[in-house]
Amino acid sequence: MTEEKKGFFQRIFGRGGALAEPQPAEDEALPPIRSFTPIAAEEPSSGVTTAEQAQAELPAPATAEPETAEPEAAATETAEPVDPAISAEAAGVPDMPAFVFKKDRAARPAEESPPPTETAEEPPAAIEPPRPSLFARPAPPEPAAAPEPPRVSWFQRLKAGLSRSSNAISQGIASVFTKRKLDAETLEEFEDVLIQADLGLPAATAITAAIAKGRFDKEIEGSEVKAILAEEVAKILTPVAKPLVLDPALKPHVILVVGVNGTGKTTTIGKLSAKLRAEGRSVMLAAGDTFRAAAVEQLKIWGERTGAKVISRAIGADAAGLAFDALKEAEAAGTEVLIIDTAGRLQNRAELMAELEKIIRVIKKQDPAAPHTVLMTLDATTGQNALSQVEIFGRTAGVTGLVMTKLDGTARGGILVAIAEKYRLPIHFIGVGEGVDDLEPFEAEDFARAIAGLAG
Numbered sequence: 001m002t003e004e005k006k007g008f009f010q011r012i013f014g015r016g017g018a019l020a021e022p023q024p025a026e027d028e029a030l031p032p033i034r035s036f037t038p039i040a041a042e043e044p045s046s047g048v049t050t051a052e053q054a055q056a057e058l059p060a061p062a063t064a065e066p067e068t069a070e071p072e073a074a075a076t077e078t079a080e081p082v083d084p085a086i087s088a089e090a091a092g093v094p095d096m097p098a099f100v101f102k103k104d105r106a107a108r109p110a111e112e113s114p115p116p117t118e119t120a121e122e123p124p125a126a127i128e129p130p131r132p133s134l135f136a137r138p139a140p141p142e143p144a145a146a147p148e149p150p151r152v153s154w155f156q157r158l159k160a161g162l163s164r165s166s167n168a169i170s171q172g173i174a175s176v177f178t179k180r181k182l183d184a185e186t187l188e189e190f191e192d193v194l195i196q197a198d199l200g201l202p203a204a205t206a207i208t209a210a211i212a213k214g215r216f217d218k219e220i221e222g223s224e225v226k227a228i229l230a231e232e233v234a235k236i237l238t239p240v241a242k243p244l245v246l247d248p249a250l251k252p253h254v255i256l257v258v259g260v261n262g263t264g265k266t267t268t269i270g271k272l273s274a275k276l277r278a279e280g281r282s283v284m285l286a287a288g289d290t291f292r293a294a295a296v297e298q299l300k301i302w303g304e305r306t307g308a309k310v311i312s313r314a315i316g317a318d319a320a321g322l323a324f325d326a327l328k329e330a331e332a333a334g335t336e337v338l339i340i341d342t343a344g345r346l347q348n349r350a351e352l353m354a355e356l357e358k359i360i361r362v363i364k365k366q367d368p369a370a371p372h373t374v375l376m377t378l379d380a381t382t383g384q385n386a387l388s389q390v391e392i393f394g395r396t397a398g399v400t401g402l403v404m405t406k407l408d409g410t411a412r413g414g415i416l417v418a419i420a421e422k423y424r425l426p427i428h429f430i431g432v433g434e435g436v437d438d439l440e441p442f443e444a445e446d447f448a449r450a451i452a453g454l455a456g
């Protein structure tokens with residue numbers, strides 16, 4: 001390796017793999033929400049007092065509980081009345097089985113299937129309606145059913161989103177390998193191509209080593225390089241491509257959603273809520289971005305749209321207190337899933353990261369095991385900065401899983417390979433659009449083929 005190249009690697013990865021220089025985010029101002037009109041700040045409510053008391057006094061779990069949630073019901077901001085057509089409660093949905101969000105397209109596992117109705121005495125209400133596996137990609141239609149299966153169009157969108165990375169890689173393959181025998185120089189050049197595409201040094205090294213194996217001093221076809229690339233990327237991604245698993249014993253299972261400004265937290269919450277509500281789960285959303293009226297309004301719209309109750313407070317209220325109150329309310333209501341939105345924050349803003357720690361601390365006062373899931377959203381167009389985001393949010397907020405959003409745009413998807421290789425955090429979903437259905441389970445093989453520029 002040349003000195004120049006070593007320097008390049010060190011600039012990117014620093015010593016021991018840590019980022020040498022966390023890149024300051026470009027814009028520290030909160031970005032505007034394009035699709036939502038800001039609303040006037042809400043009237044402060046008595047619920048605010050409760051929230052502030054809760055966080056100020058931080059009661060010990062067993063002794064000094066703050067005021068119960070009931071009196072605040074009036075003060076608690078909620079979404080518009082839930083459409084009974086999509087209300088699980090209204091539909092009389094019985095007790096939920098484990099909601100393991102399988103990625104496979106098969107029917108739910110046997111233990112989750114509706115109980116067989118062999119006895120005539122079995123009241124109809126006890127028969128659980130069939131619930132297709134959630135958070136899974138829609139099953140491909142029967143061959144005869146439709147000429148244009150949704151799976152293909154989904155893959156095409158992923159492929160289009162990854163085209164910036166895959167085109168760069170394809171061009172690199174063409175220029176490095178065409179009419180040349182495989183030697184140290186070609187391998188080094190291809191390693192550079194992969195690094196430029198954000199895959200990171202360890203992955204690039206593993207891929208070039210796999211290409212070199214048994215092929216030294218021979219010519220190699222571009223298609224063969226792509227196949228090896230896809231295989232190696234899939235090897236890195238497969239262990240982290242994990243479905244989001246929620247524990248039905250928890251009421252609620254608390255999901256805290258964190259990430260840098262504009263990475264898609266609120267939109268992802270809306271999409272998740274839609275998936276859960278479609279299964280008949282009860283969902284509560286907490287508008288933990290208390291800085292901006294537009295952010296609260298945005299979540300309320302998602303709540304209204306998906307039939308989930310939204311807990312909010314006046315603008316400027318303490319986010320930790322809100323989270324505390326929301327958890328109490330969800331517990332009291334027996335809600336299955338509470339999803340807490342948070343304000344976007346740059347990972348290098350210590351005071352904002354401290355606020356996130358406080359939110360988690362206060363949640364734990366109410367339930368030491370919560371939040372049970374800490375989802376971090378990553379904007380796929382970000383590139384190298386995503387590494388430091390995962391590093392710092394991971395450390396501060398105990399991130400348990402990732403969602404990569406905006407993979408439908410001009411994504412720099414290679415970074416996901418570097419993140420998977422370095423942090424090994426589960427990747428649950430990818431966002432492939434702004435619509436309610438544009439959240440797909442993360443599939444390692446598909447992603448690997450798309451980034452290598454292969455057909456689905």
Ligand SMILES: Nc1nc2c(ncn2[C@@H]2O[C@H](COP(=O)(O)OP(=O)(O)OP(=O)(O)O)[C@@H](O)[C@H]2O)c(=O)[nH]1
Nearest residue numbers: 261262263264265266267344405406431432433434
């Ligand atoms: N194309 C595309 N746009 C997305 C996706 N996810 C979110 N967006 C858009 O990205 C923008 C920011 O999304 P938000 O959900 O508001 O992001 P956020 O992280 O909540 O933002 P802050 O609360 O300001 O930190 C919005 O315009 C979304 O519609 C996605 O998967 N694909």
Ligand SMILES: [Mg+2]
Nearest residue numbers: 265266289295
């Ligand atoms: Mg938001």
